[in-house]
Amino acid sequence: MADREVLVLLACDTDQDRESFGGCSDAKREECSWRGVGEGIPLFNDRFRGMTDPYGGPLRVLWFIRSDEQMEEMGGDPAWPFRKFSKRLSELESFGDEIGWHVHLWRWNDAVGGWYAEVDDRPWIEKCIRKGYSAIPERWRPTSVKSGWGFQTYRTLALLGELGLKVDLSCIPDAHNISYTKQGLKVDVQDWRGSPTLPYLPHKKDHKKAGGEEALSIWEVPNATFRYKNLNVAGRFVRNMIPYRGGKLVSPRIVVKKRGSAAAGGSIELFRRACDEVFSSAGKGGISVFSIYFHPDCLLVDSSSGLYENRDNLAANLECIGTVSKRTGVPFRFLTGKELVAKLGATE
Numbered sequence: 001m002a003d004r005e006v007l008v009l010l011a012c013d014t015d016q017d018r019e020s021f022g023g024c025s026d027a028k029r030e031e032c033s034w035r036g037v038g039e040g041i042p043l044f045n046d047r048f049r050g051m052t053d054p055y056g057g058p059l060r061v062l063w064f065i066r067s068d069e070q071m072e073e074m075g076g077d078p079a080w081p082f083r084k085f086s087k088r089l090s091e092l093e094s095f096g097d098e099i100g101w102h103v104h105l106w107r108w109n110d111a112v113g114g115w116y117a118e119v120d121d122r123p124w125i126e127k128c129i130r131k132g133y134s135a136i137p138e139r140w141r142p143t144s145v146k147s148g149w150g151f152q153t154y155r156t157l158a159l160l161g162e163l164g165l166k167v168d169l170s171c172i173p174d175a176h177n178i179s180y181t182k183q184g185l186k187v188d189v190q191d192w193r194g195s196p197t198l199p200y201l202p203h204k205k206d207h208k209k210a211g212g213e214e215a216l217s218i219w220e221v222p223n224a225t226f227r228y229k230n231l232n233v234a235g236r237f238v239r240n241m242i243p244y245r246g247g248k249l250v251s252p253r254i255v256v257k258k259r260g261s262a263a264a265g266g267s268i269e270l271f272r273r274a275c276d277e278v279f280s281s282a283g284k285g286g287i288s289v290f291s292i293y294f295h296p297d298c299l300l301v302d303s304s305s306g307l308y309e310n311r312d313n314l315a316a317n318l319e320c321i322g323t324v325s326k327r328t329g330v331p332f333r334f335l336t337g338k339e340l341v342a343k344l345g346a347t348e
C-alpha cells in the first residue's frame with residue numbers, strides 16, 4: 001500500500017423508500033414501496049459505473065440488504081429482500097460490489113400504531129439479530145454489517161462477531177441522540193461519543209473505544225464526519241432531537257454537536273469538508289478510511305426536488321473525492337468491506 005492513501009468505502013443502506021421520497025410513513029405496517037431498488041439502482045449503474053480510482057480500479061459499493069423483524073412483518077420472511085432482489089444483487093456483485101447486511105431494530109407498537117427503534121429490550125434485540133442473520137440465504141451470508149440508525153452496543157457487536165460478521169460500519173463518531181419520545185415511542189438510538197475515527201476492534205465492554213487485549217473480533221469502521229463551523233448549523237440539526245410529545249416540547253435541552261455524518265447524497269459543502277479532513281490527514285497514523293453512505297431512494301430525485309439527499313449531490317460528492325485527491329496529491333482506492341478486513345488483518 002502507498003504510504004499516503006485513502007480507502008474509500010461507499011455504502012448503501014438499502015431500505016424501503018422513505019416518506020419524503022414517496023415511500024411510506026413509520027405508521028404503515030404492511031409492505032411499502034421499494035422504487036429506490038427497482039428504479040434507483042439501474043439509474044446508479046447508468047450514471048456512475050464508469051468511475052475509477054487513480055489506480056484504475058472501478059467504483060465499488062457495499063449494498064447493505066435488510067433482514068430483520070420489520071421485513072418479516074412486511075413481507076412474511078425476515079430476509080425477503082435478499083430473495084426478491086436476488087437477480088439484482090448478483091448483477092451488483094458482478095461489478096465487484098459486496099452484498100452486506102442492514103439490520104434495523106424496528107419494532108411495531110400496537111398501542112400507538114407505529115414502528116419504533118427498540119434499544120432496551122435485550123432478549124428481543126438478540127432474537128431480531130439472530131433471526132435476521134439465519135434467514136439470509138447461504139448464498140448471501142454477509143461479512144459486513146451496518147445497523148439502522150447507527151445503533152450498536154458492545155453486546156450487539158459481540159453477537160455479530162459470534163455470528164461470523166467481520167466488519168461493522170455503523171459508528172458515527174460523536175453522534176449521540178438524546179432520549180426523546182414521539183407520540184409515546186422512545187427513539188434514543190446512537191451513542192458514539194468519544195469513539196475513534198479510524199478503524200478499531202471495539203472493547204468487550206465498551207463499543208466506543210478500542211479494546212486492545214480485551215477486544216471483540218469484529219472491526220468497527222467509523223463513518224466520515226465533518227466538523228460544524230458554528231452553533232447555528234448545529235442548532236438546526238439539534239432542534240429535531242429535542243424531546244417532544246405529541247408535537248409539543250416537554251423539556252428542551254441545548255445539545256452541542258461538534259461533528260455530523262458526511263452523507264454521500266447530501267450537502268456538497270459539508271461533504272467536501274469531511275473529504276478535505278481525511279485526505280489532508282492521510283498517512284498520519286493508521287489506515288485512512290473514508291466511509292460514506294447513501295440511500296437508494298435518493299437516486300430517484302435530482303437537485304430540483306429540494307430534498308437534502310439526491311442523485312445530483314451524490315454525483316458532485318463522488319466527483320469531489322477525485323478533486324480533493326488530486327489537490328492533496330493523495331491517491332484513493334475504492335474498496336469493499338471484505339477487502340478492508342483483509343488489509344486491516346495484515347496490519348495488525
Ligand SMILES: [Zn+2]
Nearest residue numbers: 013015148149
Ligand atoms: Zn436503514
